[in-house]
Amino acid sequence: MISNLFDYHLHSIYSPDGSMEMETIVNRARELGLAEICITDHVEVDSSFGDEWQTSTETLRALLSDLNRMQELTDGFVKKGAELAFPDHNPGTVKDMVSLVNPDDFDFIIVSLHQYQGESPFSDTFFRERTLAEGAATYIRSINERIREFPTEYYDVLGHIDFVVKGFHGCKDPRLSLSFFEEELRELFRYLIDNGKTLEVNTSIYRALPGNKVHGLDWLTLFAQMGGEYVTIGSDAHREEHIGYRLKDALNLIREAGIPYLATFDKRRAILHKIK
Ligand SMILES: [Zn+2]
Numbered sequence: 001m002i003s004n005l006f007d008y009h010l011h012s013i014y015s016p017d018g019s020m021e022m023e024t025i026v027n028r029a030r031e032l033g034l035a036e037i038c039i040t041d042h043v044e045v046d047s048s049f050g051d052e053w054q055t056s057t058e059t060l061r062a063l064l065s066d067l068n069r070m071q072e073l074t075d076g077f078v079k080k081g082a083e084l085a086f087p088d089h090n091p092g093t094v095k096d097m098v099s100l101v102n103p104d105d106f107d108f109i110i111v112s113l114h115q116y117q118g119e120s121p122f123s124d125t126f127f128r129e130r131t132l133a134e135g136a137a138t139y140i141r142s143i144n145e146r147i148r149e150f151p152t153e154y155y156d157v158l159g160h161i162d163f164v165v166k167g168f169h170g171c172k173d174p175r176l177s178l179s180f181f182e183e184e185l186r187e188l189f190r191y192l193i194d195n196g197k198t199l200e201v202n203t204s205i206y207r208a209l210p211g212n213k214v215h216g217l218d219w220l221t222l223f224a225q226m227g228g229e230y231v232t233i234g235s236d237a238h239r240e241e242h243i244g245y246r247l248k249d250a251l252n253l254i255r256e257a258g259i260p261y262l263a264t265f266d267k268r269r270a271i272l273h274k275i276k
C-alpha cells in the first residue's frame, strides 16, 4: 500500500535548463515528506536546441558521480535517473546515444520526445499550421516511429505523452482529447506493453493548463484497458517550488483510471506499489 509519494522526474544543474543543486532537491523533497525521489537530468545527442544541449562525456561523468554521492549520502532516498531524448534530425544518431550512455549506471531511465523536425512543440511555429488535434497526432506518430529505433534496454518509461499541451497556450481549453489521436496511441501502448515498458504521468502538464487542470483520465483508462498495470509519476520540476507538484492528484487520476500499481525503480528493476 502507498503511504507516501514518489517524484520520479526532477532536473538538477546538470540539465541545460535546470538550476537546482541536488542538495536543494533533496531538502525540499524531504520537507514535503516524499518517500523517494529520482533525479532525471537530460541526456541528449543530435539536439536541435543548440550545442549546450549536447551532453558531453565529461558532463555525464560529473552527473553520475554526483548521483552516486547523493544516493550514498541519503541512504538510497535518491535514485539515479536520466531523461534520454529521442535524437531529432537523424535517427541514425541513436548509435551516438548508445555509445555515450551505459544504461547500467542508472536506476531508472525515461525516454522522451522534445523536438519534431527541428521544432519544439513548445514553440508558436509548431502550432501555427496545426490544430491541437493535428499537433497531438503528429507528436504521437513521431514517437511511434522513433521508439522503434530506440533500444529497449535504454529506457523504462516513456515520458510526458501529453507534452504538446505545453505549447498550446493560445487555446481557451487546451485539453487533449483521446479522440485526437486514439489510433496512434493504441499502437504506441501496444508496443510499450509488449516490450515490458510503461508510461509516466507528468504533472508539469497541469501547470501549463489554464486553471491548472488535471487531465488524462481518458488515455490512462485506455492504457489500463489494454493491460497497462503500472505507471510512474513525476513533477518534471526545474525549480524548487515545482518539486512534488500535484502528485496526489495524479495518483487519484491513476486510481480512477483503473491502473493498479505505481512503480519505483532500483537498478532498472520495477518495484510495484499497490494503489489503494
Ligand atoms: Zn521532457
Ligand SMILES: [Zn+2]
Residues within 6 Å of the ligand: 009, 011, 083, 236
Ligand atoms: Zn524533464
